[in-house]
Amino acid sequence: MNIRITIGILLLTACHTAPTFTPQKALDYCTRQAAATAAQLPGYDSLPRSIATNGTRWKLVDYKDWTSGFWPGVLWYVYEYTKDTAWKNKADTYSRTLTPLAYNKAYDHDIGFQLYCSMGNGYRLTHDTSYRRILLAAADTLATLFNPKAGTILSWPRNVQQLGGHNTIIDNMINLELLFWAGKNGSPHCYDIAVQHATTTMHNHFRPDHTCYHVVVYDTLTGQVLRRQTHQGYADNSVWARGQSWAIYGYTLCYRETHQPQFLTFAQQVADAYLQRLGEELIPYWDFDDAAIPQAPRDASAAAVTASALLELSTQVTDKVKSKHYYDKAVAMLAELSTPRWQSSGYNTALLQHSTGHKPNGSEIDAAIIYADYYYIEGLLRLQKLQKGNPIF
Template sequence: MIRKYFFGLVLLLSVPVSQARAESLLSLIDHNLSFAIKQDSLMAITMLHYPGRLPQTINRQGNLVTCSPTWWVSGFFPGSLWYLYEYSKDKHLESYAQTFTQRVASQQYNTDTHDVGFMINCSFGNGYRITGNPAYKQVLENAAHSLSTRFNPVVGCIRSWNGTQWEYPVIIDNMMNLELLFNVAHLSGDKRYGQIAVSHANKTLENQFRPNGSCFHLVSYDTITGRAVAHKTVQGYSDSSSWARGQAWALYAYTMCYRETGDMAYLHQAEKVASFLLNNPHLPKDKIPYWDFDDPAIPHTYRDASAGAVICSALIELSQYVPREKAKEYLQVAATQIRTLSSPAFRAKLGGNGDFILMHSVGNLPGHTEIDVPLTYADYYYIEALTRYRNLLLGKPLFPRK
């Protein structure tokens, strides 16, 4: 397994960036990370009164909605706190991060969902990367084992959902959870986890994408033959549409897969997805997408800050693996997204928005849930994007480790 960690200094030497613009962006990033510390600290104080719960969103009345550790978003708030502690070295944030990370510890044994990757890698994964706590490493290994039990060698993929109308559903979101397997393959030396991740990535690459680089939300497989038998959506506008967050997951995940393996097929796929996104006529000038690129109501429909934040974080990393001109394009788009998400149009005021950072995300519009609300994972990927771009500007490793 090849683990590639590139340094921003190399890129900054090859892609001219005016000192004034870099300093302006760095100042903006620092300002918003400082804001995130204040806002997430307020959230942490509030959540201490909800034992065993994690923040999820707000309801139509503006009241906080929390979730149990078993819900797929449970690991994002602890992960946000780890990023903010890494930035600030604030001991209060470290304590909060430890407290809320522990709230999702039970999910290391959860074999009922592919989302154990989101739950554990975002929380314990960041905690281990930053602190080196050996207890966290064991949790990661247990979680990888749990996730691996959902792998079917005939299909070649990890099953996403249980008890559905589809025989063997695999959603594009599932690609994100491969990072846990790659991480543990590296930490433990157990190559089996990396092999499962590669199999899933290859089968998804073969069956889940259209010629233009966009992806279906869901593919169902025949467990006897391993063939793809249905291409559907659950959270997008239609089976043939391009659900924005699904495209964001694809971009982020194949960039990550290239980092972890060095397989050029993954890099080419990430570039193809990026081309679809950045050249799409329905991508607004401020680079924050509508919830689905094919909603006929555009421009009179909802934006999705969560998709924008995921795309932003992914483009920053992808810029490190491509030639100069593409790198410049990706970073310019990411900088625009950071400025947009950090503006009053998307970033909340201190103490508002249920103590979430970003406004205007969409969870599941067809399911009539979480429409035009804050979402905990939007905040997580926004903070991650700020952190990554800051590291580039300062010439630091994109993935600093203890």
């Protein structure tokens, strides 16, 4: 055998067998990268969203952008890991720039992403009552988008006329966490809305194989389903990877908050559909059905969301074999994301590279994106807690 091939095989084998991944090592890396990002930012009203391929500087947005809550959320997770009050102070200041979202008319459906990822983590870690007041107001604002005829929360309220009905996207499953929290903290109607949204989505948003559509459009007056389509996936009948990830995460949190067995069963079904399509891979292509595969871009953000969700799901299922399957897959995904192929160190100050935002729109393709970072560090913290024998929450 050629000596260079032999050496290559040995190196490859070493890479696969060496126990180099630990959540602590990866969290230390996240802390260093977050510090570098913080040093770049011009002020607390400038929030990082993405870094283009081969870029070094963050695209900055204001509090109205749907991604605005992820950077404060990353800061809260760094604080949770380090216990350093300097991070707490940064997280608090960035979080409070989002306050107007709670009291203004709902401009978008992503108030849960914006405020629960930021102030929700802040309240969990500090019990600051001012966060509680803002979160309750935010939940009431989000609840105004609920259409009882359709049984779901309206997505993209500013585009209702353009989209021709009451449209709901699978991403909205994550925004339910804010409503569930509010339901247990003084606003029971929010809990009921969250359960109805999850139940309606479960019935209308999925194919028989438990893969999901991106968008379902309902008749605003009757609630009847008008059509099922995509905006961010490859085709209306394709499986957009991050959409399936949102579903796994969303129904896992629904079971956590309600303990309704239907949600636990469904969370496993949508997770199994994702893992079956993923096969032996760890990081999915941006859409499982893109005709350009294997030249199609990957999506690290979908992997990060899925890994974090699977860790929680592994604690919910009673079947030990299936629990271990979900746990092992999540660890393997996080370990892969923690390799030089996916980490951004040496390229820019993000945590991860190679995510895909909105490929059909030509936006944020093969980029570093802040929500990938958020769910990556969340997954690492969850893994560290489980390895120490502690609960995730």
